Amino acid sequence: MQENTFDSSYDYACQLDKKDELASFRNEFYMKEDIIYLDGNSLGLLSKRAEKSLLELLDAWKQFGIDGWIEGNYPWYDLSERLGGMLAPLIGASPEEVIVTGSTTTNLHQMAATFYEPKGKKTKILADELTFPSDIYALQSQIKVKGYDPDTHLVQVKSRDGRTIEESDIIDTMTEEIALIVLPSVLYRSGQILNMKRLTEEAHKRGILIGFDLCHSIGAMTHHFAEWNIDFAVWCNYKYLNAGPGSVGGLYVNKKHFGRRPGLAGWFSSKKEKQFDMEHTLTPAENAGAYQIGTPHVLSIAPLIGSLEIFAEAGMENLRKKSLHMTRYMMDLITHELKDMGFTLGNPTDDSRRGGHIYLEHEEAARICKALKVNGVIPDFRAPNGIRLAPVALYNSYEDVWKSVQLLKKIMAEQQYKQFENKRGIIA
Ligand SMILES: *Cc1c(COP(=O)(O)O)cnc(C)c1O
Numbered sequence: 001m002q003e004n005t006f007d008s009s010y011d012y013a014c015q016l017d018k019k020d021e022l023a024s025f026r027n028e029f030y031m032k033e034d035i036i037y038l039d040g041n042s043l044g045l046l047s048k049r050a051e052k053s054l055l056e057l058l059d060a061w062k063q064f065g066i067d068g069w070i071e072g073n074y075p076w077y078d079l080s081e082r083l084g085g086m087l088a089p090l091i092g093a094s095p096e097e098v099i100v101t102g103s104t105t106t107n108l109h110q111m112a113a114t115f116y117e118p119k120g121k122k123t124k125i126l127a128d129e130l131t132f133p134s135d136i137y138a139l140q141s142q143i144k145v146k147g148y149d150p151d152t153h154l155v156q157v158k159s160r161d162g163r164t165i166e167e168s169d170i171i172d173t174m175t176e177e178i179a180l181i182v183l184p185s186v187l188y189r190s191g192q193i194l195n196m197k198r199l200t201e202e203a204h205k206r207g208i209l210i211g212f213d214l215c216h217s218i219g220a221m222t223h224h225f226a227e228w229n230i231d232f233a234v235w236c237n238y239k240y241l242n243a244g245p246g247s248v249g250g251l252y253v254n255k256k257h258f259g260r261r262p263g264l265a266g267w268f269s270s271k272k273e274k275q276f277d278m279e280h281t282l283t284p285a286e287n288a289g290a291y292q293i294g295t296p297h298v299l300s301i302a303p304l305i306g307s308l309e310i311f312a313e314a315g316m317e318n319l320r321k322k323s324l325h326m327t328r329y330m331m332d333l334i335t336h337e338l339k340d341m342g343f344t345l346g347n348p349t350d351d352s353r354r355g356g357h358i359y360l361e362h363e364e365a366a367r368i369c370k371a372l373k374v375n376g377v378i379p380d381f382r383a384p385n386g387i388r389l390a391p392v393a394l395y396n397s398y399e400d401v402w403k404s405v406q407l408l409k410k411i412m413a414e415q416q417y418k419q420f421e422n423k424r425g426i427i428a
Contacts (some may be wrong), residue, residue, distance in 0.1 A: 003060045008336045013402035018163035018330070022322050022393060024336030025314055029242075029395040036377045036400045036407075041216060041357045043266070044242030054244075057302035068298075074305060076298045078272065081289055083301065084250070086308040090316055091214070091223040093252055096287035100237070100250050100301055101268075104215055105134045107234035107251040108182070110291050112142035113263025114210050115180055115232060122179040122207075123148060128165045129156040132188050135213055139182060163190040163346050163359070170194075171202045178208050184252060185223070185233075186216035186355035189382050191347040193217070193355055197228045204229070215239060218250075218313065220356030221320045225252060232257070240392065241311070243304040248297050253288045266293035314394060323391040324358050326401060330391055332356050333405040341412045346386060357390035367420035369428070371411045381428040 017023055018376040028047045031037065037045060053074070060072035069077045085095035102110065116125060125139050140150035155178065157170050164187065174181070181203050186193050196212055211232040217223065219240030225233070233252040237243040253260075264268045265282050269290050272281045284290040311319070331345060346359040362368055362385060369381040380388050391401050411417055 006332050006336060008333060010399075010402055013398040016398035020322065020398070022314055022318060023397065025310065026395045026397060027035060028310055030168055031395060036375050037398075038389045038391060038396065038400070038404060039378045039380050040242070040395070041220070041239055041388060041390035042380050043245060044307075044392070045395060046130070046218075046244065046303075047242055047307060047310060049309055050242060050244065050303035051306070053304075053306035054299065054302040057298060057305075074302075076230065076296065078351050080248075080268075080292060080296050081272075081287075083308065084159055084173075084288060084306055086305075086312065087215075087218075090231055090311060091225045091252060092219055092227070093225040093421070094255060096289075097225070098252050098260075099288040099292060100248050100252060101292040101296065102251070103249045104213060104236045105138050107291075108135055108138045108213065109142065110262065110264050110293070111211055111232045111234055111251065111253075112139060112180070112182070113145070114260060114291065115211065115257075115290065116142055116146065117265075118146055118148065118153075118179050119159050121176055124153045124155050124177045124179060125175055126155045126157065126170070126178045126181040126208075128159070128170070128183055130159050130165060130187055130189065131184050132213070132215070135182065135184070143388065164189075164192040164348060165194065167195050167198055170199060174203060174206050175204070178206070181208055181210040183210070183212055185212045185214045185218075186220070187348070188216050189386055189388070190359045191216070191355040191357045191388075193221070193348075193353050196223075196230060198413055200228050200230050216355055216357075219316075219319075220323060221328065224318050225254075228271050230254060237307075240388055241304065242307045242394070243333075244300070246300055247303060248301045251288060251291055253291060255287075258286050258288075259284075259288075260290075262291050262293075264293055266298070268292035268294055310394065316338050319393040324351050324393070326391040326393065326396065326398065327354060327358055329398060330389065330401045330405065333402065334358070337405050337409050338412065341409075356392070357388050360387040360389060361385050362387065364417055364422055366424050366428070367417040367422045368408070368411060370420040370425075371417040372404075372408065375407045375411060375416075377407055381424050383424060383428075 060068040064071045080100045083100040084098035088095045143150045209231045214235035236249045237249045344361040346361040364383045
């Protein structure tokens with residue numbers, strides 16, 4: 001930041017909002033007056049269009065009963081494929097490479113069951129030590145299913161600073177014993193982006209398959225999967241994609257792998273024309289649809305229809321540009337306004353390595369988060385000492401960012417946080 005040119009005034013925040021071409025999308029969302037929601041990286045807000053598409057599918061059930069599978073504006077039978085097609089541009093993939101199904105964790109189980117084929121020396125899975133626990137639990141159980149010991153067969157790359165993972169350390173750990181690599185696209189705490197293109201190239205040079213968990217990048221940044229040549233990916237649709245609590249997730253399988261048998265099969269793995277032949281020999285779909293298992297959770301998919309229409313209109317490139325500008329603005333304000341208050345910016349500051357949120361570290365982080373909530377700012381706390389703040393391009397304003405930093409300054413100056421215990425709540 002240039003100290004001398006940075007304008008920390010409220011007026012400047014308002015000017016930025018006036019110039020913002022995406023500002024009107026805020027009206028699409030249910031926002032509460034007097035609440036500044038900065039937690040869209042955990043659970044995105046409800047939009048009017050997502051609500052509408054949910055009600056529309058509820059109505060299809062009311063109107064058509066069983067025929068809802070093939071009737072109405074959004075017949076349920078190919079809804080997962082159709083939404084896969086709408087998601088594809090967000091990751092730069094072909095429509096047939098993407099399917100809406102399962103959850104991040106179940107999809108990771110499916111991908112590991114499909115792509116983890118220990119053979120000869122290559123028997124281990126490579127992950128990192130900062131990733132989300134559910135991903136690790138899934139990989140540990142898949143290693144056990146294949147008859148190996150997770151203590152020896154799950155290799156976790158270490159972080160040097162407790163916040164980020166160096167790509168070169170990952171590459172150095174791609175030994176001839178590694179069969180499969182699973183990494184996050186963006187780390188859930190520090191928001192660091194891993195260089196997916198570089199890591200994929202290096203993995204493939206060594207004959208290793210590689211997949212990514214996109215939970216913290218889908219809807220927050222652009223992806224170029226066609227060019228990066230990643231083998232597979234999984235994600236949830238309830239964070240930046242605003243499809244609602246427990247909404248159905250997504251997965252990507254590179255078309256070069258089409259035809260690979262699903263590790264966990266079910267009748268929805270079938271080629272669509274064959275599914276109702278009811279044969280006991282599965283004929284899998286010849287696209288990402290093969291990695292579905294059972295009947296889609298239609299009502300938990302429905303909000304995604306409306307939500308993805310908004311993304312198509314706003315454009316992912318535009319959203320990423322605004323998101324980077326907002327997080328940059330927030331970092332500048334933090335540096336300028338919260339000096340000598342014990343905060344450390346834990347996220348990478350470089351645009352090419354920064355995801356959609358800010359990670360602010362403080363030894364009193366848990367109770368600062370509680371004080372923020374009482375003041376109408378919704379952050380989330382991540383143990384041991386992190387405050388995640390996500391200004392979301394679709395619905396947050398520069399004014400939100402400005403006000404939340406001012407409130408944080410007030411909480412610190414007045415030591416308001418001391419009224420709370422420095423312990424996390426149940427959901428944090
Ligand atoms: C949010 C998140 C999950 C959650 O998985 P679910 O199966 O949807 O509960 C998993 N992994 C990462 C990296 C996440 O950010």
